[in-house]
Amino acid sequence: MRLAPPDTREGCMSEVRRLSANGTARQAPVALEAKGVWKVFGSGAKTFGRLPAAERTPDALAAADVIGAVQDASFRIVRGEVFVIMGLSGSGKSTLLRCLTRLIESTEGEIRYDGENILGLDEKSLVELRRRRMGMVFQHFALLPNRTVLGNVAFPLEVQGMPRVNAETRAAELIETVGLKGRGDRFPSELSGGQQQRVGIARSLTTNPEFWFLDEPFSALDPLIRADLQGEVQRLQQTQTRTVVFVTHDLDEAILLADRIAIMEGGRIVQIGTPEELVIRPATDYVRRFVAKVSPARVVRxxxxxxxxxxxxxxxxxxxxxxxxxxxxxxxxxxxxxxxxxxxxxxxxxxxxxxxxxxxxxxx
The missing domain is CATH 3.10.580.10 (CBS-domain)
Structure with a gap:
């Protein structure tokens, strides 16, 4: 199911709609919202963050001797949407994802989950949010080498205090779900790269999170394994719908997976839209060049x-x-x-x- 075309202006806050089963548009609830999010690096970051929004210009960044890794990012993600953030290396896409999860702290702005600004959460509440409601997958698998596949997948539940038997039962179900049945007793060193990332995917889903964050999860894998895992993400989303934020530099991957795509350039979101909208109505020359080789037939519905x-x-x-x-x-x-x-x-x-x-x- 695809989203109706939203406003594509930079940093737009337009309404997002989905199609119901009878083909009519319905309003979907907003699950995650970023509002005027900045992440600035450099000794003058705090001073720059105190400037009025209208004065945070490229010249002001240069004058303050800071780097604007994320600049005034604003968007809404509706429940169950696959929202892909993409751009070239250094565009700010991974930094933005880390701001959304507070793995790094934003310099300015608001990040709201179901209306609550998480930038005001204390450390204990933030840890609880991540444990209970978020799942994360990164390019580097970060599996525990001294634990088996079963132990790695069960680990988040054990941290939550679930009895080991129950945690391993849930882990075994997920290991089978991601196509690794019979490999629960293997150690990470005994697995291929694609299998290790399947373990990472299973581990990220053990707590049945509402929000699933994936940061270039397949970029280090060969094309065939990459295609298999892209299909796995699609299948999991069809059977266990979550709100997904997926970061990639690969336009083909973005088109395959996304309901909507946010394209970043130099720390700014330059357009947000469905794959169809980006190809048919690119908002800038940068976006036009980005999608120039995409056949309209692949995205027009x-x-x-x-x-x-x-x-x-x-x-x-x-x-x-x-x-x-x-x-x-x-x-x-x-x-x-x-x-x-x-x-x-x-x-x-x-x-x-x-x-x-x-x-x-x-x-x-």
């Missing part, structure tokens, strides 16, 4: 091109949330308009074959 149905009752057709690329065979075989069905199997529109073929040809 049937719902964007269809005409509403007037009393249609077809039971076979193409899905509204499918991309034009995904229905290429149906388009070639069809002789006229294709019925469009929602996730419940009811007809919600018609797709003009010629219009869809033109979109497909644009990426050829």
């Amino acid at each position: 049937v719902s964007s091109l269809m005409a509403p149905a007037d009393g249609g009752n077809a039971t076979a057709g193409v899905r509204a949330d499918a991309t034009i690329f995904e229905i290429a065979r149906e388009l070639v075989a069809a002789e006229g308009p294709l019925p469009v069905l929602n996730v419940g199997g009811s007809q919600v529109g018609y797709l003009d074959r010629q219009r869809a073929l033109a979109t497909l040809a644009a990426g050829a």
Whole structure:
């Protein structure tokens, strides 16, 4: 399911909507909000943070001799959304994720989980938030070398005080879920890189977190293993919906996984939008260059091109949330308009074959 196109202005705070099962838009609750978040490094960081918002300019950064790793980041993430932060190396994407989890402290701004600003939490409350509501996966696996796979996955639950037997039962379930059944007694050194990252994924989900943070989790893996684990994330999100923040520098990965993407350049978010919106309506030259090689057919969805149905009752057709690329065979075989069905199997529109073929040809 994809999100309706939001406002794409820099730092936008636009409403985000999802489509319900009958194909109509519904408002989704905001789960995580960043509001005017800055992270500034340098001896003048505190002084810079006290400046009025209007005076925090590039010239002011230079004058204060500080580096603005994250500059005035504002966005809302709705419950169950996969929100991808991407950009080139040094753009600030990983720093922003660490600000969202308070692994590093923001210089200025607000970070709200279900409306509560976590920047005001004391250390004990923050630790509790991370243990109970957050799961995290990073590029470096950080597994405990002296613990087995089962012991690594069970560890977060043991820290919470769960009896060992119960923790290991839950861990065994997750080990099977991520495709490592029968390897619970192995040590990290006996696993491949892809298997170690599967352990990291399982460990991050042991507490059934509401919020899942993944920072370039697959960038050190070879392409085949990377593709397998991307599929694993998709499968887990379909069966155990969470609010996900995923950091990557790989546009293909972002398009595959994201409901929306925030593109960063030089510490600033320059555009937020669905993959379709970024490709069709890039807001800046930087974004335009970023997405230049992406075929529109890979991101444009049937719902964007269809005409509403007037009393249609077809039971076979193409899905509204499918991309034009995904229905290429149906388009070639069809002789006229294709019925469009929602996730419940009811007809919600018609797709003009010629219009869809033109979109497909644009990426050829």
